[in-house]
Every structure is written in structure tokens, then in C-alpha cells.
Amino acid sequence: MQQAAWILMFYSMPSKPERNRLRVYRKLQKEGTLALKDGVHILPFNEDAQELFMWLHQEIKTLGGEMHFSIIEKFETLRGEDIVTLFKLQAEASYDTIEQSVKKLNSELSLEKTTSKQEQIFEQQIKKVVRDFEEIQTVDFFASDKGKTVRESIQSLQAKLHSAPLPKPMIQLCQAQDYQNRVWQTRKKPFVDRMASAWLIKRYIDPDATFIFGDAIDTSKENIITYDMNQATFTHIGDFCTYEVLLQSFQLHENVVLQNIGKIIHNLDLNDDKYITPEAEGIKMILSAIRNSEKDDNAILEKSYEIFDYLC
Secondary structure, X not given: OOOOOEEEEEEEOOOOOHHHHHHHHHHHHHOOOEEEEOOEEEEEOOHHHHHHHHHHHHHHHHOOOEEEEEEEOOOOOOOHHXXXXXXXXXXXXXXXXXXXXXXXXXXXXXXXXXXXXXXXXXXXXXXXXXXXXXXXXXXXXXXXXXXXXXXXXXXXXXXXHHOOOOOOOOOOOOOHHHOOOOEEEEOOOOOHHHHHHHHHHHHHHOOOOEEEEOOOOOOOOOOEEEEOOOOOOEOOEOOEOHHHHHHHHOXXXXXXXXXXXXXXXXXXXXXXXXXXXXXXXXHHHHHHHHHHHOOOHHHHHHHXXXXXXXXX
């Protein structure tokens, strides 16, 4: 991968107090900077990196140190691909701890005699692994092969845990042709699961669907289909959110794109970190902004459709 430009910083700190030097070092380490030598660090150039170094400049100055940074297109004595390799090696070293944790959990996980309590413990341990992995992902700037391998091993571990012999939810199969031109009702102020479910209904199940909102079923209208509300026709079943139930009910679950959107919705709605979805929080922020900026519930749904369209 060819990097267009780099941002290079030089800094020095007073030797005392030691905690200030450590504070700056930890910050640089957390942000994934590459140390070319003591006091010289580099990042791939982008606006976030530039803003980071601007803030660091102020912080180091406040702590009595000195810092300067510069944007450069290339080094005369160091090839860009060599720098990329160094960044990848740095990321791979960070993944080692995650990889060891996954191996340990894999060896401990016995699906044959996994009790409900043990499964909860494993769930919490896997959540921590996922959080640590996603933190490293943010500074794996050049998508190292080790990152892809570790991601696959985490997904395999999650699948292993969730393939334990637990009762599977019974979901009734439906045909889209039987659900055309219907009125679909859900709760007011729709958010993640209700937004995504409405989009799925509109795009893949009932293109002419209309939506109404309320906590109680509107009996004045015929053929109302309820979703994601109390005693709804389509709602959570087992550990499936409503969007996932709709996918299964209308046999849309083999569509990989819809599956991936479902993983994001599942994590945001159930907050169980079942899947690795680093993009989830960004999508949640956008959907929250839509929800807060519109007073009309149908307008909320209409604007949210664009976000899910972009994910396809």
C-alpha cells in the first residue's frame, strides 16, 4: 500500500518528573505512532493525525517540553514501503497478546459440558478480547495479515461458544407475497432495531409498506402487522433481535450483506458484543442524530433508510 504522505514529530521532555515523560510515551503508544528513534515518531498523514499532533504540541509545551512536527511526502533514505512494513510489524506484535488469549480460551472451552454460568463467563472473556482487538485495529493502519488471522480466530471462537447445544428459537417461515401493501406498526421514536427492520421491510419484503407508531395496537386498521413491540407479530426471539427474526422469517439470512448489517444491529440493540463490528458505534451516532433531529417518526425512518442503503 502506497502512503501519500507522512506526518513526523520531534519532541523532548525534561527528565523530571518521570510521570510526565511516561504520560507522553503512553499517549504516543496508544495512538500507534512508530518510533524511528528516541523522540522521533511518525504516523500516516491524515487530518486526525494532524489534529493529534497539534494537541500533543500544546500538551508537551504545557509539561515543559518541546515538540515540532512536519508533513512530508517521502524520505530520501527510507522507502515508503519499508515504513509500511515497520507499521505492520508493530501491529502484529500487538496482536500477539490477543492471539494467546484466544488460544487459551479455545483450549478451555468445552462445549460438551458448558453450563449456563460457564457460558456467561466465557462471554465476558470474549468481550474483553474483542474490545482489545478493536483497539489495536484502530492503529493497524495498513491492515496487517496478522490482524486478519486474529479476527478469524476470534470469530471462530465466538461460533464455537454459540454452537453449544442450547435450545434454538423457533421462527415461523413467511412468504413476502403474503405481506404486501400492509400497515406495519411499532413503538414511537424508532431507533436502531426498529429503523433497520423498517428498512428491511421496505426494501426486501413489502415495498409499499406504510408505518404507524404507538405502544398499543391500532385495532381501527385492518391487516396491521406489528414489529418490535409487546406481543408483536415479529419481535425478539431467543438472542435474535427483530431485524434478525425478519431475516430468518423471510429467508433473507443467506444474503451476506444483510447478514453483516444484522451483526451491527444485533450488537447495538442487544449490547452483547456477539460479533466484531468496529463500525457499529459510528453508525449508532449517525442514527442517534437522525432520531434527535426529527420530530416525525416516519421522517426518522425515511432518513435512516439512506444509512442502510449506503451499507449495501
